[in-house]
Amino acid sequence: MKIHEYQAKALLSQYGVPVPAGDVASTPAEAKKIAAGLEGKVAVKAQVYAGGRGKAGGIKLAADAAEAEKSAAGIIGARLITHQTSAKGAPVGKVLVEKVMEVRRELYLSIVIDNARKMPVMIASEAGGMDIEEVTRTSPEKILKVHIDPAAGWQDFEGRKLAYGMNLSTAQVKPAVKLMANLYRLFREKDCSLAEINPLVITADDKIMALDAKLNFDDSALFRHDDIRQLHDPAQDDPFEARASEMGIKNYIKLNGNIGCMVNGAGLAMAVLDLINFCGGNAANFLDIGTVNNTNAVVSAFKVFTADPDVKAILVNIFGGMARADTIARGIIEAYQQIDIKVPVVVRLAGTNVTEGKRLLAESRINYIEAADFLDAARKAVAAAKGGRD
Amino acid sequence: MSILIDEKTRLLVQGITGGEGSFHTQRCIEYGTKVVAGMTPGKGGTQVSGVPVFNTVESAVKETGANASIIFVPPAGAADSIMEAADAGIALVVCITEGIPVMDMVNAYSFLKGKPVRLIGPNCPGLISPGKCKVGIMAGEIHKQGNVGVVSRSGTLTYETVAQLTGFGIGQSTCVGIGGDPLLGTNFVDILKLFQEDKDTHAIVLIGEIGGTMEQEAAQFIKERVSKPVVSFIAGASAPPGRRMGHAGAIISGNTGKAQDKMAALSAAGAIIAPNPAEIGITVKKALK
Numbered sequence: 001m002k003i004h005e006y007q008a009k010a011l012l013s014q015y016g017v018p019v020p021a022g023d024v025a026s027t028p029a030e031a032k033k034i035a036a037g038l039e040g041k042v043a044v045k046a047q048v049y050a051g052g053r054g055k056a057g058g059i060k061l062a063a064d065a066a067e068a069e070k071s072a073a074g075i076i077g078a079r080l081i082t083h084q085t086s087a088k089g090a091p092v093g094k095v096l097v098e099k100v101m102e103v104r105r106e107l108y109l110s111i112v113i114d115n116a117r118k119m120p121v122m123i124a125s126e127a128g129g130m131d132i133e134e135v136t137r138t139s140p141e142k143i144l145k146v147h148i149d150p151a152a153g154w155q156d157f158e159g160r161k162l163a164y165g166m167n168l169s170t171a172q173v174k175p176a177v178k179l180m181a182n183l184y185r186l187f188r189e190k191d192c193s194l195a196e197i198n199p200l201v202i203t204a205d206d207k208i209m210a211l212d213a214k215l216n217f218d219d220s221a222l223f224r225h226d227d228i229r230q231l232h233d234p235a236q237d238d239p240f241e242a243r244a245s246e247m248g249i250k251n252y253i254k255l256n257g258n259i260g261c262m263v264n265g266a267g268l269a270m271a272v273l274d275l276i277n278f279c280g281g282n283a284a285n286f287l288d289i290g291t292v293n294n295t296n297a298v299v300s301a302f303k304v305f306t307a308d309p310d311v312k313a314i315l316v317n318i319f320g321g322m323a324r325a326d327t328i329a330r331g332i333i334e335a336y337q338q339i340d341i342k343v344p345v346v347v348r349l350a351g352t353n354v355t356e357g358k359r360l361l362a363e364s365r366i367n368y369i370e371a372a373d374f375l376d377a378a379r380k381a382v383a384a385a386k387g388g389r390d
Numbered sequence: 391m392s393i394l395i396d397e398k399t400r401l402l403v404q405g406i407t408g409g410e411g412s413f414h415t416q417r418c419i420e421y422g423t424k425v426v427a428g429m430t431p432g433k434g435g436t437q438v439s440g441v442p443v444f445n446t447v448e449s450a451v452k453e454t455g456a457n458a459s460i461i462f463v464p465p466a467g468a469a470d471s472i473m474e475a476a477d478a479g480i481a482l483v484v485c486i487t488e489g490i491p492v493m494d495m496v497n498a499y500s501f502l503k504g505k506p507v508r509l510i511g512p513n514c515p516g517l518i519s520p521g522k523c524k525v526g527i528m529a530g531e532i533h534k535q536g537n538v539g540v541v542s543r544s545g546t547l548t549y550e551t552v553a554q555l556t557g558f559g560i561g562q563s564t565c566v567g568i569g570g571d572p573l574l575g576t577n578f579v580d581i582l583k584l585f586q587e588d589k590d591t592h593a594i595v596l597i598g599e600i601g602g603t604m605e606q607e608a609a610q611f612i613k614e615r616v617s618k619p620v621v622s623f624i625a626g627a628s629a630p631p632g633r634r635m636g637h638a639g640a641i642i643s644g645n646t647g648k649a650q651d652k653m654a655a656l657s658a659a660g661a662i663i664a665p666n667p668a669e670i671g672i673t674v675k676k677a678l679k
Contacts, residue, residue: 113572115639118499119496119499133644150496150497150500151497191492191493193492218491218492220465220489220492220638223466224491251636253630253635263546265546265547266570266636267542267543267544267546267547267625267637268667269635270547270626270636271550271667273626274628274649274666274667275667277627278666282628283628286635286636319546319549319553320529321528321549350553351529351532352529374550375666375668378668
């Protein structure tokens, strides 16, 4: 799960990581008030989940409160299109108004899980303020890493290795090491999947602080972090995905094509997208229906498809294992009874209880297209989406 | 022969009294797996499908000689169950549970280090040595005993693959679902090593997907150490970057984890890449000629 920069900075601050003075505003008037309370120049920063805000015009500098109000008026309520958003951009509901710091050095600091070593790793670099993947590629010697033993926890010597490695002055090392320890404590206690400070800056008056920050959280651990879950901003979700989620369809991702797909299992669902592609079509979504033990989920999925104007055909591909093909068949029949389905529906069933499932569909007299196998299903769906039947 | 599980496997089911635990215990028994014990704290002394239930893994092992375990415990307690099994000396632990907090697994891996235990999963369908033993949630009847080893990060895509193989009359030695999580107990290289050593495995099918670099490591291993034909398919070539495609581990982040790079690495290592997921079976058939 992602959160906004202002929320990440509030958490960092709570954990003893210094951040610039500032506050979040939902209206230009609020932005003006916050700017008036800060000395000197302020930055007005659009709060969206995507990166690349600066280049996209989502970060404006303002000399005074009046200018901050004007900048905020231009950003709040607009949609910000960055290289990380969809073509439609992300809606901006809030701006962070922050004191502009005089920066002497820009560094990088983050914590992620190293999947291969199966332990957290803290990554630091002198080359802050840039895309860290780019730094990794062009100057790998500037990337410093320490792996953190989960049993022993964070050790200060690890912090000193990174701090001296980034050529910090003796006076800067101590607060830097403390900052790193605090960042790890936050990462650990809140089950982060990413804690990234880029840039971490040394200011003109020799203070170390987080100028920008990104915190992502482990979705699987949200059950024990009600406080974090509440930080989620549904306005940042794709509207179709939000609707699917409300209807209990969790593993749904909106894509650019026109074939609505319902598949059981993530790997098979990805393979269906690939197969549709191979057959010359494009999927409108990824949907792993999971282990379906009742027909409601199937009906809900059809409701999601029919609400999406992009969907010109529906492909159901189920390989029953834990999920049962007859339950899916009953769900499809119920969907036809409850919803006005105007697009062709291609169904391929296999696995557990497939004979019963096929019999139910055949006897139901619903107008579906039966597919013999995996490839046949994809071909028929692609043809159906193009307006002709294979 | 087969790898990891066979007629000698004595299975313990952790979380046997839950819905999934009891359902799949019955299915495993029907397939012929020797399910010797179940375990749910507080349910000791009861029975599920005639299998005695214990309060701790330690007592279950002591009483029944269980040497493998399958875990159906909900996410919040699953890492604890993995550690309990390892502590009791179980050699093979298969964790079906999806959605275990990553930090819990980090702790579990730290605990497992140095202990003589192999963890399969988590977030996996388990494994099956057709005709001998099933420690998993796959439908046993689509499998056929034979000489192709299958290893995969996915559940249902493996069923699809196995059904294609069986449809061509090609049987399987063992099918292993290593799981869809980013932090896995057993990776492709571990299983490739076992298949390479197993004299009854004549060819290997490797089903990968986007996310991470496990397939690239497999490619390196295949190049250096695998003499048997390997057929591969990587799911997610059409997946958008930055989105988690159902599996926690299936995400392209930046330039890492793309299906095309994985296919290129495997192809360069001598593996045969199936052109699409519907033609994995026929590709294996051709490779076996």
